[in-house]
Structures are given as structure tokens and as C-alpha cells.
Amino acid sequence: MKNYPYVITVSSEKGGVGKTTLATNLAIFLKALDENLPVSIFSFDNHFTIDKMFSIKGQKLTGTVADLLLETRGRDLLHTGQYGVNYIPSSTSLLELRGSLKGPMVLARLLAMSEIPGILIVDTRPDLDVMTQNALYAADRVLVPIKDMASMDNCRNIFELFDKRGLDRKSLSLIPCLIDERIKFEGMFKDQKTLLKAFAINRGFRCSDIFISKSPKVESLNTNPDGKIYPILTHGRGTDVYGQFTALGQDCLNEFYETEEPRAMLYDKWQHEENKRKKEEYFGRLSGLKSQCLACGKELGQDSQVSYYCESSDGGASGYMEADCFTGFLLSTIFKIERQLPPDDPTRQMIHQTALESVFVLNPGVGQEAGSIDFHRFDLAGSELLKKKYPLARAPERDGFSGIMAETLAGYEGELRDAFLMVHPVNGENPASILVEEKYREVARLKKRIAAQL
Template sequence: MRAMKNYPYVITVSSEKGGVGKTTLATNLAIFLKALDENLPVSIFSFDNHFTIDKMFAIKGQKTTGSVADLLLETPGCDLLHTGQYGVNFIPSSTALPDLKGSLKGPMVLARLLANSNIPGILIVDTRPDLDIMTQNALYAADRVFVPIKDMASMDNCRNIFELFDKRGLDRKSLSLVPCLIDERIKFDGLFKDQKTLLKAFAINRGYRCMETFISKSPKVESLNTNPDGRIYPILTHGRGTDVYGQFTALGQSALEEFYGTAEPRSLLFDKWLTEDDSRKKEAYFARLTGLKSECLACGAQLDKQSQVSYYCESSDGASSGFMEADCFVEFLIRAVFKIDRELSADDPTRLMIAHTAQESVFVLNPGDPEKAILDFHRFDLRGTSLLKKQYSMAVAPEQDEFTSLLQGSLAGYEGKLRDAFLLVHPVNGESPEAILLDENYRELNRLKKKIVAQLQS
């Protein structure tokens, strides 16, 4: 058997319409998969809050620790698995999931968590009857998605799942419709003789893949979920002799065939992508680090570990970047911008106010046309909202003033002339100023720069 250790093959069961047999499909498929291959690890968890998973698989007297909520909070999936009935592992359900929706920043979170989950074999994910962010994550992480349909209304709802796949650039081939709760007593005149044939024809006409296997409506099976014992019984043990038993066997065999035919599950591919992406991020980060000027852009002194760095500077053309010490930039603001000639002590209220304001602002120094010797000075808040715009005269070469001294260190071009660019000054954490160059922070900086550029050009 092909080794699947550490990287689960994920089957997601999803439908926006309730009452189509979604959870019945998920739970019984898990049991049949385990029965068809006793050596295959099979696990299941649910993003729904009805606790059917727990009722079916928890062993009486079993103490459970952790839940699917902990999975979303970065606990490794393998540490949350509990050995359940019928040999199926399960992660306990949770009522705290609605509170965690805001923590899922996009549809790729679960894919990352499962890539690092160390869960072996096949993992089945049961979803809520909607397309919320958790369902989207379950769909994105899946190698195979089973979408149960029982009528035209549930088929119409499938459109949203297919559109989501198209929007995210996912392969539609991983989506399979499974006709469920089909009443075989209903017959039609004409080309389409029964419900399953009609639903399959409509599915094919819409470009959907529909399984040959279907799940019949069965009073016997329905009684397994609603009975005086208050328990949920599986079809494997309590539905022998029914058509549904054979149908789940066929569906399980089809799923196993796809599992065995998958050389690399999506979780493994995603892990490779994460590794490669992490490597790319590190390379880009070190490239940005090595491009930094070694001296303070304001005073020209060499920067070292004792330097009180508080500002990151970058030219709009990306050709130069570096840091400035806090006192140097504040002194620049005092002299060049506020035109204060007298000395201000370290505890002077005016100096403290300017320093505090600077730490909550982003500055742009735009020399524009150097021939006019006019500089546009802008102050924005940290979200990119314009707060101030003023113009200042600049010294003409070879003369120097505070503005030209600062800009020469970052915008100097051919024959000492300033390049057609502006200098952006952004506050940083003095404890770790280089953190602004990390991938996520640097992307945010570029988004801010783009917003500022749009305002400068308007």
C-alpha cells in the first residue's frame, strides 16, 4: 500500500442545503472505508455543531481532550485524534467554532494546518450547510469533495460551490455530486425514468460531475438516526441487506480507488508549496536586508547595535533603503520642517510632541522638479490618510541644506542630481527595526505606498 504517513488525503462533504444526507454520508463513508481496508487509518471531524460525529464515534466512558477548535488554534491534528468506534478516529466537535471564524484569514488556513497535522490515511471533513469561511477552508483543503443532492433545489445550490472553485482557481474535477435520499419508487414517463437519472442528466447538462453511485431513501436507514435508544447506528452494522448498504460499499470502493491512485495528496503538495514559499520569503527578506545602507540616512553615521533606530526609509523607485536614528530624524523635523532654530533639550515639551507625532506618521519627501528647487512635504497617518502637505524651498547644488542632505543619501542620481522619485519615511520598532522587511510586513508597507502614490498622482 502506498505510504500516506503524515499527509492526509482529505474528503470534504459539503452542501449549502440542509436535509440532503450530508452528515449521514460523511459518517457512514468513514465507517465503510475502514471496513474495506482495516489497515487504513480513517479519521473524521465536523465544522457543524450538531455533535453527530461525537455521538456516533465516541466510546462510552472515553475521556476526550481537545476539539476541532484547538485544531484551528494551531494544535497539531494528530494530537487531537481520539480512537473511536468501528476503528474510525475522530476529533471532538466544538461549540466555540463561531467565535473562531474571524481568526481564519482566508481559505488556505485549514490546508496549512492539515499539511502540518501529521494525520495519516484518509480524513473526512463534514461541513455546515453554508459556504462560510470554515466551509471554504474545508473545500480548499480537499482532494475530493462529495456534494450530496436530493432534488433540483439542492442541485441549484451546487452552483455556488462550483463558482467558488472557479473564483479560487481550483480544479472542478475534484467536485463530485452524489445523489442522496433517492426514492426509487418514483418513476417518470419518457427519457428519464427515475430521480437519479433525471438529476444526473441535469448535472451533466450543467457541466457537473455526477457519481454513478447513489444513496437510496430508506426507512430502515432513517430509523438508525431516530430511535428510542437515542443513539446513532451505522449502516455497516445495522443496515445489512438494504440497498443502501451496497451503495455505500460501492461509494467507499470508488473513494479508495481514487485514494490509492493519488501519488501526492493535496496536503503534501501544499506542504511542499509552503516550504518553497518560505524559502522564497527568506531569500527576498535577506535581499532586502543586504540592500540597506549601513549609515544613518539623516546624519551619515554608521549604524550599529547601539544605534537608536526608529525610522525606515525607502525611495519610491526601490533603488535605495535604510534606517534613521530617532534623534536624527526628530532633529531634521525641528530644523527643516518646523523651522525652530533654538536648541531643544531631550525633555522639552515641543521636542517630545514632535517625536510622538512622528512615531504615528508616515512622511513623504518629494523633490519633484529639481530645477525648481521646491520640495513637497507630506504627512500621512499609518493607514495612508493625508494629514499635511507643505512646500519648502531647497538649496541648489552645490549648496546644501537639511532637505538636500537627507535626500542626497537616498535619491542621488547621475552627476549628483536627484532621481525622479520620492523618499518615504515610516516608523519602526526600535527593538527589531528589520521586522518591517519581513514578507507580511513588507507587503503591508507596499500596500501603504501604493495608496500614497495614488494620492500624490491625483
């Protein structure tokens, strides 16, 4: 059975709120509360606290979190760490990879195929860059540590991000951290945690009843003469913080046990259905192609030199043209060069190369413009480079446009449909690649952009 991680992301735009302390110690307490539960952790931050806390001396490292973003399966990157917690080593090259993350759902996809079991904790940078956004969108639960009003104001951006993307706010919860319980107020809100929770509720934020106290004992675990980072579980017994982490760990475990389908599993199911849809639509487009070259009418075979994909704006016809046929059409019909030019002729080669860098539109006139055709040339971004009007022969007479129009835009009783034909260059070695979802979507957007200019 395939494993899917239950993901807890710890995130805050403000530094110094105890984010990494929360992430690392929560991982250790989760493992202690359920020794049979796999618990893993990695960080998008570059301070290597996780490595210092969990690495085992002499351990050989095989991959980092950067490799996860480069499509290495997550399970293969897990290293057995101290306290029974698995970890993926941190990396100094994450900033270089930010540009390669195309959108905020990359990590969700990678974790869906990671086969990391149990609970995975993701520690983030103190900002909302694309990596943090990926960690937020992949999460089943997001813990946002706050210690004062400034950090609460910053967390508004995380909630707004969820609203913008249509994600459920229920997975977000604020955790008051580094709370100095010696500070008391007069009136309704008698201490920091009560005040912060009241302000959070007033802003529409979900705030946990559990909080983490400020503790000199705990602070000494991170900064000490030994230069080591000690966990609260083993070195903070007897402190309030120990009990608070126990309560937080149990709360997270309860939610984990109650979650039948973690987000990674749901994403994997969606991805499976999405791939199925893409495949069906691809084969639908493929089966709708005409089997003949739309310029000359000859049957296309494996040896055909296909260089152009053609599609009518109303979706009624689609197919390919061979390179020589379309170049010949341009030479004779558009440039009025009637003599046959050999393949190595400079003029022919120049027109052929220019055509491969252009998109063409043949748009028959309607109404008073009937009997003519507008020929357009666009660049690959959809900017018009040329427009010229040509007379269109009426049956039974024929001209250079007749064959193409008959194959693509012929309608009732031989009349041309109210549509245009777009001719787009393709990869000659794999013409069908233009029909694959991502590429075809680009073609559809280009067609829409061109239609707005006609």
C-alpha cells in the same frame, strides 16, 4: 516519513440531504474495506453526531476541532473511535473562531502540518461560510449530496466558488442521496436519480453514477427509542443502501490509491518553497540597507535608537533613521525651530510622538519645479495630512534636506533622481521586522497608494 491526509469533504448548502449520514457511514465503510488504512473524521457542524457515533464510553477527551484551528497538530487531537475510525471531537466554540480564519487556505496549511495519516473526512455546516470554504479548498475530493432540484440549485455556489479561485472542478462530484426508488416517471428519465444526473450534466456538473437510496430501515438507525446512532455497516445489512455505500467506499478508495501526492502534501511543498522565497527576499532587502543613519550619516550600531525605515520609490536606496536625528530634522528644517530643545521638552516630545504615528514623503521637484522639494505628511493609512513646498539648496550650499537627499536620491553627476523618499516608523526594538514579507507588503501597498496622490 511525514504523513499527509487524503481529504474528502462532504458539503452542501442545503440541510436535510443526508450530508452527515454520508460522511459518518462513508468513514466506517472505508475502514471496513481496508482495515489497515487509517480513517479519521471531524465536523465543522455543531450537532455532535460524529461524537455520538464514534466516541467510546468513558473516553477522556483531549482537545477538539477548535484546537485544530488554534494550531494544535491534528495528529495529537485524534481519538480512537468505534468501528476503528479515529475522530476529532466537535466543539461548541467554532462560531467564535470564524473571525480568526484569515482566508480560505488556513485549514489546508493546518492539515499539511497535521501528520494525520490515511483518509480524513470533513463534515461541514450547511452553508458556505469561511469554515466550509476552508474545508472545500483543503479537499482532494468533495462529495456534494443532492436529493432534489433545490439542493442541486444550491450546489451551483460551490462550483462557482471553485471557478472563482481557479480550483479544479474534477475534485467535485454530486451524489444523489435519499432517492426514493418507488417514484417513477414516464419518458426518457424514468426515476429521480436519472433525472437529477441529467440535470447535473446539463449544468456542467460532475455527477456520480453511485447514489444513496431513501430507506426506512436506515432512517431508523438515526432516530430510535435507544437514542443512539447506528451505522449502516452493522445494522443495515441486506439493504440497497449497504451495497451503495460499499460501492461509494470502493470508489473513494480507488481514487485514494491513485493519488500519489494529496493536496496536503502539495500545499506543504508549496509552503516550503514560499518560505524559502520569503527568506531570500527578506535577506535581500536586509542586505540592501545602508549602514549609516540616513539623516546624519553616522554608522548605526546595536545601541542606535532606530525609529524610521526609509525607502526611495524607485527602490534605489533604503535604510534607517535614528529617532533623535529625524526629530531634529523636523524641528529645524520643517518647523524652523533653530534652538536646541532638550529631550524632555514638551514641544520636542509632541513632535516626536506625532512623527511616530505618521508617514512622511520627501519629493524633489523636476523640470520647472527643480530646486524645490515637496514635504508631505500622511497618516498610516495613506491619507494626506500636510503638504508644503520648500526651496532646496544647490551644491555646494547645504540645508536640512541636503544630507538626506544625498544619501537616498542622488543620481548621475549629483542630480537627484526622479523619485521620492518615504519615511515610515518602525518598531524600535526590532526595526528589521518591517522587512518581513507580510509587513513589507503593507509598506509596498502604502507606497503605491501615496504615489497615486503625488
